[in-house]
Amino acid sequence: MKPAHRKIEAPRVTVDIVIFTIEEAKLKTLLIKRKFDPFKNIWALPGGFVRSKEDIYAAALRxxxxxxxxxxxxxxxxxxxxxxxxxxxxxxxxxxxxxxxSRQKLRIRSASDAKDAGLFSVDDLPRLAFDHKEILEKALERLGNKIQYTNVLWSLLPEYFTLGDIQRVYEIIWGKKADKRNFRKKLLSLGLLKPIGKLRKGLRRRPARLYQFKTKKYVELKRFF
Amino acid sequence: MKPAHRKIEAPRVTVDIVIFTIEEAKLKTLLIKRKFDPFKNIWALPGGFVRSKEDIYAAALRxxxxxxxxxxxxxxxxxxxxxxxxxxxxxxxxxxxxxxxSRQKLRIRSASDAKDAGLFSVDDLPRLAFDHKEILEKALERLGNKIQYTNVLWSLLPEYFTLGDIQRVYEIIWGKKADKRNFRKKLLSLGLLKPIGKLRKGLRRRPARLYQFKTKKYVELKRFF
DNA sequence: ACAAAAGTGTTTTCATTACACCCATGG
DNA sequence: CCATGGGTGTAATGAAAACACTTTTGT
Structure with a gap:
């Protein structure tokens, strides 16, 4: 590039990604089993080196x-x-x-430097390589906060969903039950959803109205729940 | 260190610091005039390279x-x-x-690679080197959010202060006036302050009670104002 | 008929907001 | 005596929380 590199020994720089999804009524995250030392055969967050001329966000996307x-x-x-x-x-x-x-979007496949890949419930994690446990904890904290004042958790849901679905996601992340009537009242009053006019049938219970998001871009609200 | 450095060209890593303080009823930040190219004689955030075996938080402290x-x-x-x-x-x-x-704690002195150093009102900034304007904007956004659900802004105040002082800090950061009675009611109800039993006299007005924080460690509140 | 989730309103409680006047001091 | 910020309470509003029963379907 340029000459100006002086005496400072440059560290190497990686990106690691905590990917959350919902599966089997649990909050799960994607882990990769390491193929090489250090921590060979130990589970780790997906990640890798940032390339020389690559933006860090682009590296994460990659x-x-x-x-x-x-x-x-x-x-x-x-x-x-x-x-x-x-x-x-x-x-x-x-x-x-x-x-x-959303679980539907995730296509789990092993990358070149990973022996295996899988989803793990955040309540039941294996031993993790490096400081990845600490990273995961930070991510969980962020998730818990983020769903309170943004609409991001829409990313965890499929295109169409019922109010019951979305309430279940909240309850999973918060780890506690919410009152159905209050939840629906509040959620609908935010005006982020529109009913698509169809019902989800086929389950052995009363069919539920399906909704979708009016917009999928990131919105910050004053406060959520 | 170790051999494992492969082909990835390592970026260099710095820390930059946005230091906020209150002076002359304005929110200000510390800037350093660069002594060398690039951006010679342009103002920049204080910062520098992370040393080889130094934790990044330690680098920021340094x-x-x-x-x-x-x-x-x-x-x-x-x-x-x-x-x-x-x-x-x-x-x-x-x-x-x-x-x-707090302004009292700041001892502005020029470092080796800085021609000059000074406090600038965030409403009236000079041209900044690199992407430091973007960094500063992110910091302002964080500050505005942070004072809503934590007690951090105590760091902006001196050891003893009046309720008027603290209200002024809020108003500066938010850029709008608050109702005095409501502000005091809410603030005192949080239980973070204790009156030291003295009055600030000597100004040509009614003396005000002085307070201090019961604790100076970081506290997150449900919601603040 | 039964199990299982869908759907629906009202009341109570609590926090936030709006609002106006007297007080104590230094100059 | 005047300018300046210090100090105080109440009523109205709005958001959140508590709370139970009927509906619709598949088996």
């Missing part, structure tokens, strides 16, 4: 697509982890990202 | 102390900026930090 076959989901920067000891190979700083995807 | 002579103030990671074009010398990723200090 990793997201490589390791989970998805695009068009919510992705934001989470936090940067830079303890000098976090990687036994040497100095590696990682910029963690935070993604939300 | 820069904070070198360039503003302060310690014991509020400091948190803000965001990481990593556009490949942000530094004309080559790839530099910066981890931005966000600090709050």
């Amino acid at each position: 990793e997201l697509s490589e390791e989970s076959g998805i695009s068009g989901v919510y992705l934001e920067q989470l936090y940067t982890f830079g303890s000098p000891k976090r990687d036994p190979r040497g100095r590696v700083i990682t910029i963690a990202y935070f993604a939300l995807a | 820069e904070l102390s070198e360039e503003s002579g302060i310690s014991g103030v509020y400091l948190e990671q803000l965001y990481t900026f990593g556009s490949p074009k942000r530094d004309p010398r080559g790839r530099v990723i910066t981890i931005a930090y966000f600090a709050l200090a």
Whole structure:
């Protein structure tokens, strides 16, 4: 590039991605089993090195697509982890990202440096490589806050869904039940949803109205629930 | 260090710090005039390279102390900026930090690579080097949010202060007036303050009660104002 | 007929907002 | 005596929380 590199030993820089989704009424995250040392055969967050001329957000998008076959989901920067000891190979700083995807969008496939890939409930995680547990905890905290004042959790739902579906997602993330009438009242009053005029039938119960989001772009609300 | 460095060209990594303070009833930030190219003689955020074995938070603390002579103030990671074009010398990723200090604590002194240093009102900024304007805007946004659900802005105030002082700080950051009675009612109901039993006299008006914070550690509230 | 979730309003409680006057001091 | 901010309470409004029963379907 340019000459100006002086004496500072440059760390290497990676991106790691916490991808949340809902499956089997649980909040889950995508992990990759490492194929190489260090932490060979230990589960880790998907991620990889930032390329020389690549924007860090673009790097996160690339990793997201490589390791989970998805695009068009919510992705934001989470936090940067830079303890000098976090990687036994040497100095590696990682910029963690935070993604939300509906289960339908996720196509889990193994990438070149991963032996296996899978979804794990955040309540029941295996041992994680590096400081990835800490990263995951930060992501969970962010998720819990974020759904209170934005519409991002729409990214966790499929195109059409019922009010029951969406309430279940909230309850999973918050870990507690909400009152059905109050929930629906509040949610509908926000004006983010429109009914598509169809019902979901075929389950052995009363059919529910299906809704979709008027818009899928990020909206910050004063406060949510 | 270790051998594992493969083919990836490592970016260099810096920290930059947005230090906010209140002076002359304005929200101000510390800027340093650059002594060298690129952007020679242009104002920039204080910052510098992360050292090889230095934690990034420690690097931010070090820069904070070198360039503003302060310690014991509020400091948190803000965001990481990593556009490949942000530094004309080559790839530099910066981890931005966000600090709050009372004017009394700030000892502005020029560091080795700075020609000059000064406080600038955020409403009236000079041209800034690199993408520092973008960083500052992100910091302002964070500040505005943060004072709504935490007690951090205590870092902007001196040890003892009046309710009028603290209200003024809020009004400066929010850019609008608050009702005195409601403000005091709410603030006192939070239970974060204790009166020290003295009055601030000597101004040509009625003396005001002085308060201090019961604790100076970071507290998140459900919601603030 | 039964199980399971869908759907629907009213009341109570609490927090926020709006609002106006007297007080104590220094100059 | 005047200018300046200090100090105080109440009523109206609006948002959140508590609360239970009927409906519709598939099996």
